[in-house]
Amino acid sequence: MLPDYLGQILTRKGGKRLLDAHSPRRILDRPPRFRDFPRIDLDRCVVCGACADACPVGEAENQPPALEMGDRGPVLHRERCIRCGLCAEVCPVGAIEVGTLAEEVKERVVPSKPARVVVDRDLCVGCGRCQEVCPSDAIEVDETASVDPERCVLCERCIQACPVAGAIKLIPLDVEELARRWTEHLKEALRRAREG
Amino acid sequence: MERRREGRDASPRGNVRVVDVETGEEVPISHKVPVGPNHPILKEPLRIKLAVRGEEVVDCKVEMGYCHRGIERIMEGMPWQKAAFLAERVCGICSHAHNMCFIGGVERTAEGEPAPRGLFLRVLVQELDRIQSHLIANAAYFYSIEHETMFVWNMNTRERVLDCIEEITGNRILTGWNVVGGVRVDVTEDQLERVLETLEKVEEDVKAYRRIAQTDPLIKLRSRGVGVITKEHVRRYRVVGPQARASGVPESDMRLQEPVYPELGFKPVSRKRGDNLARILVRYDECLQSIDLIERIVDELPEGEHRRELEIRGGHVDHRVEAPRGELVYDMELTQGGVVRRVTIRTPSVPNIRVLEAIAPGAPTIADAVAVYASLDPCVACNERFVIVDRDRGEILYEGRAREVMRECSRTTSGRS
Amino acid sequence: MRSLLKRLKGFVRSRSIHVTVVNTGGCNGCDIEILACYTYRYDLEQYGIYYHNNPRKSDVLIVTGPVTYQWREKLERLYRKVPEPKAVVAVGACACSGGIFNQEGGRVCGPVREIIPVDAEVPGCPPRPEEIVSAIVEVVPRLFRAWEFRRGSEHGAEAGG
Numbered sequence: 001m002l003p004d005y006l007g008q009i010l011t012r013k014g015g016k017r018l019l020d021a022h023s024p025r026r027i028l029d030r031p032p033r034f035r036d037f038p039r040i041d042l043d044r045c046v047v048c049g050a051c052a053d054a055c056p057v058g059e060a061e062n063q064p065p066a067l068e069m070g071d072r073g074p075v076l077h078r079e080r081c082i083r084c085g086l087c088a089e090v091c092p093v094g095a096i097e098v099g100t101l102a103e104e105v106k107e108r109v110v111p112s113k114p115a116r117v118v119v120d121r122d123l124c125v126g127c128g129r130c131q132e133v134c135p136s137d138a139i140e141v142d143e144t145a146s147v148d149p150e151r152c153v154l155c156e157r158c159i160q161a162c163p164v165a166g167a168i169k170l171i172p173l174d175v176e177e178l179a180r181r182w183t184e185h186l187k188e189a190l191r192r193a194r195e196g
Numbered sequence: 197m198e199r200r201r202e203g204r205d206a207s208p209r210g211n212v213r214v215v216d217v218e219t220g221e222e223v224p225i226s227h228k229v230p231v232g233p234n235h236p237i238l239k240e241p242l243r244i245k246l247a248v249r250g251e252e253v254v255d256c257k258v259e260m261g262y263c264h265r266g267i268e269r270i271m272e273g274m275p276w277q278k279a280a281f282l283a284e285r286v287c288g289i290c291s292h293a294h295n296m297c298f299i300g301g302v303e304r305t306a307e308g309e310p311a312p313r314g315l316f317l318r319v320l321v322q323e324l325d326r327i328q329s330h331l332i333a334n335a336a337y338f339y340s341i342e343h344e345t346m347f348v349w350n351m352n353t354r355e356r357v358l359d360c361i362e363e364i365t366g367n368r369i370l371t372g373w374n375v376v377g378g379v380r381v382d383v384t385e386d387q388l389e390r391v392l393e394t395l396e397k398v399e400e401d402v403k404a405y406r407r408i409a410q411t412d413p414l415i416k417l418r419s420r421g422v423g424v425i426t427k428e429h430v431r432r433y434r435v436v437g438p439q440a441r442a443s444g445v446p447e448s449d450m451r452l453q454e455p456v457y458p459e460l461g462f463k464p465v466s467r468k469r470g471d472n473l474a475r476i477l478v479r480y481d482e483c484l485q486s487i488d489l490i491e492r493i494v495d496e497l498p499e500g501e502h503r504r505e506l507e508i509r510g511g512h513v514d515h516r517v518e519a520p521r522g523e524l525v526y527d528m529e530l531t532q533g534g535v536v537r538r539v540t541i542r543t544p545s546v547p548n549i550r551v552l553e554a555i556a557p558g559a560p561t562i563a564d565a566v567a568v569y570a571s572l573d574p575c576v577a578c579n580e581r582f583v584i585v586d587r588d589r590g591e592i593l594y595e596g597r598a599r600e601v602m603r604e605c606s607r608t609t610s611g612r613s
Numbered sequence: 614m615r616s617l618l619k620r621l622k623g624f625v626r627s628r629s630i631h632v633t634v635v636n637t638g639g640c641n642g643c644d645i646e647i648l649a650c651y652t653y654r655y656d657l658e659q660y661g662i663y664y665h666n667n668p669r670k671s672d673v674l675i676v677t678g679p680v681t682y683q684w685r686e687k688l689e690r691l692y693r694k695v696p697e698p699k700a701v702v703a704v705g706a707c708a709c710s711g712g713i714f715n716q717e718g719g720r721v722c723g724p725v726r727e728i729i730p731v732d733a734e735v736p737g738c739p740p741r742p743e744e745i746v747s748a749i750v751e752v753v754p755r756l757f758r759a760w761e762f763r764r765g766s767e768h769g770a771e772a773g774g
Contacts, residue, residue: 033366056278058716079709082738084281104381262683263638266720288642351652577641
């Protein structure tokens with residue numbers, strides 16, 4: 001790694017600070033709030049996928065996303081990571097560490113989700129299996145189950161665990177539909193601008 | 197002689213008529229000196245085409261477009277939590293202003309007010325960011341006139357300011373500091389004290405640099421009267437930021453209309469000359485003013501929470517912030533919950549670089565033209581914005597017209613949801 | 614005798630390096646951090662590494678930023694202009710992988726290593742100056758020290774492509 005004399009002049013007696021760098025701390029020390037690459041503790045991970053959802057670096061044609069969900073937990077691709085620290089903020093169990101950020105940010109950030117988990121009350125039998133498997137305690141069962149959208153991490157485990165087909169559904173908030181309408185409106189407006 | 201002629205004739209476009217010294221006849225020449233896209237002065241890719249007559253610059257064209265990454269398109273369909281990081285990466289130097297403008301725009305569509313302590317802390321980091329940005333702008337200018345001592349001194353002082361930013365936010369640049377409703381992490385008394393301590397030294401330094409810039413004969417030779425932006429230029433090219441304030445337009449400061457600054461008794465600085473030296477001095481003045489503002493912010497920092505949960509209702513919003521380089525506009529369309537539907541960014545560097553086409557001709561040497569460019573504090577990464585092309589007709593809709601189209605679109609879509 | 618000469622050449626070469634910084638369309642955060650490496654605090658010049666933005670005279674290309682479509686051909690051309698022992702260091706998440714811009718909707722053509730051969734990569738957005746300094750100081754002199762011995766074989770073939 002870097003020599004200790006960084007920012008110093010080498011003399012026979014060792015490093016000497018001729019040019020004052022005006023810094024109270026040593027150069028190689030990192031500040032307490034510095035956001036380094038996330039350290040992932042796979043033992044504590046519940047494989048909910050919240051970090052991968054929150055990560056702003058998405059998938060590209062030739063590149064994986066910065067945080068990819070594997071079987072055992074998220075896999076970090078260092079060359080993709082931008083060190084924003086969102087993954088540590090959203091982790092429900094505190095398995096990701098980015099400096100002291102997760103402790104200092106008291107409120108959990110809830111990313112706006114691309115979809116919503118909805119329970120069909122007519123079909124639900126209130127067995128409580130979904131509550132057992134939920135990693136973020138988002139489901140409460142009281143005659144029928146109800147989902148707290150704030151805490152839900154969209155892991156879809158409840159859907160897998162549910163004995164009644166179609167009782168718990170994942171409803172996407174349609175982004176593509178929005179985009180399609182947007183193009184239509186753009187064309188319309190262009191046409192109007194040309195005429196008017 | 198013969199060869200030189202040939203070279204001139206072969207060069208394209210002769211819109212400048214010059215009399216040949218030796219023969220006395222008028223020959224159409226236009227020596228073109230391309231600067232960039234990779235050049236020592238340009239930290240970022242941009243091409244400046246200078247037409248010169250000997251050493252004198254007679255014409256200047258700026259060619260942008262090397263940095264187009266499609267940020268506005270990537271942002272579409274992203275929730276604000278992610279898009280804030282993308283907004284920050286429009287520009288690395290004034291990153292905090294972009295982040296603040298984006299988040300401020302989102303907050304305006306939300307129900308309820310953001311936490312006052314959060315707003316003050318946001319402004320605190322913004323002013324620190326302004327100091328470091330101005331210092332690096334001046335450093336780049338001094339580098340362009342080959343005054344390396346001042347370059348290194350300015351950069352060195354900037355390191356101290358970066359220490360302050362690092363102390364508060366955790367990162368040197370690209371801080372990721374703002375969230376809807378306030379700021380990410382609260383600050384402690386110790387940190388504020390250390391920031392003030394460091395800023396005392398910074399203030400001494402900046403005062404010394406300002407004195408040197410005012411009195412040094414070499415700097416004066418290269419800077420006074422070079423690259424004058426008149427009020428006419430300001431009006432015509434819509435120059436913003438310190439560049440406009442150096443030409444005697446203090447009203448161009450958007451901080452007058454931002455929430456926290458009136459409580460701090462903010463008054464913009466301005467100078468009248470409008471040349472390179474005035475721009476440098478205005479930046480130093482603003483650094484000192486920012487230090488004052490930071491001291492007042494620390495004094496008047498309200499107690500309480502640093503962040504509030506707000507519910508975002510969505511809609512069309514147009515938010516402006518005074519970035520270190522001038523007025524920054526985010527024109528956004530949001531859905532409920534804060535997913536970005538469409539965003540248009542207008543950055544201050546576009547008009548500031550365009551004015552180079554007006555003021556570089558007349559510069560006595562090519563080196564002066566480059567110095568003028570550096571004194572405009574250009575940020576090329578900001579520059580690459582969209583162009584709307586009418587595909588059926590194959591013509592480009594220019595900014596005003598394009599904006600109309602975008603407005604029209606937002607109106608029709610916001611009625612739908 | 615010849616090997617001694619070669620070793621001497623390599624030693625001298627590794628102690629005097631000129632770098633060119635190329636921003637291929639990034640947000641210029643990394644450029645600023647590289648510039649900060651030249652201030653007193655980090656002082657890259659004490660290792661004999663000089664900032665010299667002329668590709669024809671330099672040994673190392675430092676590339677920052679995702680490569681935009683406008684830069685693609687220009688970057689290849691720039692790489693060919695650098696004289697032979699040469700090294701490329703990709704600094705920042707953008708140069709290493711396209712970063713945050715290389716996703717759906719972005720107009721970038723991928724990481725630098727798919728366009729020109731890259732010798733070292735520094736991840737981070739932006740990397741801290743000491744990370745940049747350590748990468749350049751660790752990797753680059755090593756490349757040049759052994760170059761005389763590798764000259765005939767692989768490096769020559771690589772330069773052709």
